[in-house]
Amino acid sequence: MDLTYTEEEREFRARLREWLGKTLPELPPAPSPDDWPGRRAYDLGWQRRLYDAGYAGLHWPLDAGGRGATPTQHLIFLEETERAGAPYVGANFVGLLHAGPTIAAEGTAEQRARWLPPVLRGDEVWCQGFSEPDAGSDLAALRTRAVRDGDEYVVTGSKIWTSHAEVADWCELLVRTDPAAPKHRGISWLAMPMDAPGVSVRPLRTLAGSTEFAEVFLDEVRVPVANRVGAENDGWRVTMVTLSFERGTAFVGEVVACRRTLAGLARVARDNGRWDDPVLRRRLGRLYGEFGALWRLTQWNVSEAEGSGGVPGVGGSVFKLRYSHARQELYDTAAEVLGAGSLVLGGADGAGADWVLDRLSSLSYTIAAGTSQIQKNIVAERILGLPKGR
Numbered sequence: 001m002d003l004t005y006t007e008e009e010r011e012f013r014a015r016l017r018e019w020l021g022k023t024l025p026e027l028p029p030a031p032s033p034d035d036w037p038g039r040r041a042y043d044l045g046w047q048r049r050l051y052d053a054g055y056a057g058l059h060w061p062l063d064a065g066g067r068g069a070t071p072t073q074h075l076i077f078l079e080e081t082e083r084a085g086a087p088y089v090g091a092n093f094v095g096l097l098h099a100g101p102t103i104a105a106e107g108t109a110e111q112r113a114r115w116l117p118p119v120l121r122g123d124e125v126w127c128q129g130f131s132e133p134d135a136g137s138d139l140a141a142l143r144t145r146a147v148r149d150g151d152e153y154v155v156t157g158s159k160i161w162t163s164h165a166e167v168a169d170w171c172e173l174l175v176r177t178d179p180a181a182p183k184h185r186g187i188s189w190l191a192m193p194m195d196a197p198g199v200s201v202r203p204l205r206t207l208a209g210s211t212e213f214a215e216v217f218l219d220e221v222r223v224p225v226a227n228r229v230g231a232e233n234d235g236w237r238v239t240m241v242t243l244s245f246e247r248g249t250a251f252v253g254e255v256v257a258c259r260r261t262l263a264g265l266a267r268v269a270r271d272n273g274r275w276d277d278p279v280l281r282r283r284l285g286r287l288y289g290e291f292g293a294l295w296r297l298t299q300w301n302v303s304e305a306e307g308s309g310g311v312p313g314v315g316g317s318v319f320k321l322r323y324s325h326a327r328q329e330l331y332d333t334a335a336e337v338l339g340a341g342s343l344v345l346g347g348a349d350g351a352g353a354d355w356v357l358d359r360l361s362s363l364s365y366t367i368a369a370g371t372s373q374i375q376k377n378i379v380a381e382r383i384l385g386l387p388k389g390r
Helices: 007-026 036-053 071-083 090-106 109-121 235-248 252-272 278-307 315-342 353-366 372-383
Strands: 126-129 145-149 152-159 170-176 187-193 199-204 213-224
Touching: 007 036, 007 071, 036 090, 036 109, 071 252, 071 278, 090 109, 090 126, 090 170, 090 187, 090 235, 126 213, 145 170, 152 170, 152 187, 170 235, 187 213, 187 235, 252 278, 252 315, 278 315
Parallel strands: 126 170
Antiparallel strands: 145 152, 152 213, 170 187, 199 213
16 A cells, blocks of 8 residues: 555645635635524535535445545545535535445446436435344344336335434334345345335434434335345345444544544643543543544555545444544543533533543444444454354
8 A cells, every 4th residue: 555645636635625715714604503404405505515526426436426546535635624624514414425335336327327427516415225123243134025027026015214214304213024034135125216106204312312323114115126225135245245334434534533533632632631640631642643543544455446546445343433432431521521521411501512522422333333342243254364253
């Protein structure tokens, strides 16, 4: 992996930095966290600005509507947007980082032409319908049924932790199309319109007070067979492509954000006198090294994905496993620096609100995108070659 920058890459960084400097001051105020229609409009508006400027789907292949940028240019984009404080993908998360890349890798020409341009333009939002109430961490234990009826599937079941279901136009949905097959082999991957008759959404309020997740109930929902990505009953393999993006490259921007958060935490510690504690300084220094190493691992994973046709490898599980725990350690340290102000939203003077919300959110990272226990099994079996546990 070559970590030096070419002249072309330095010019790309300079142009992007200049564009961000002109564009970010023109953005409207961010909506309230509870205003999901407003957040959808805000996030789609930012995506449209990226699209018009030529930065949407930067690392997507050219035939998928992207710019076909190099892995290094992609990482430069993430670094510069995070450092400038640009909006995150927000409600576009599933479409841009999960469903879109999966369709680009596995979809037909017709499917790519139908679904990818609206994602890149900021016209449509996707949600993820994978997890189920009774399946726990065993995704292959899903029981939502899809029965073939001519050119349609009739889908019945329920999903939980469905990201951005309240404002989504489409859902990347896992269904069981052959209940008699072994559990990993009877699954199909469907694109389901969220406005189809029989779809009901019930928001879930998280520990942090957000409703970015929901339960979704499916009562004989009809989904065209043409909306199936991959072959019937080959959905588990397609799902592994989706999860490789979710674990391997979808979090890369957050590593940059955590490094920025860590620098801010050090400034707070200097201001409130806690910097004099040598134990705390060592802890901050170790986290600095930890996130620096994670950024290098990110670079390696993105480069490896480029060499394998754009799909990340199992190294993404190594990254996701360590990153989720490092993020929790970061916000545990933030609580130590902030003291009593970290215990109540806003603290005594309102300064701790963002830290508290981020700390509460960090607790979910060892579960999201596959629990840490699942990631350990993947690392043990697929990287280290250890036998499966009994």
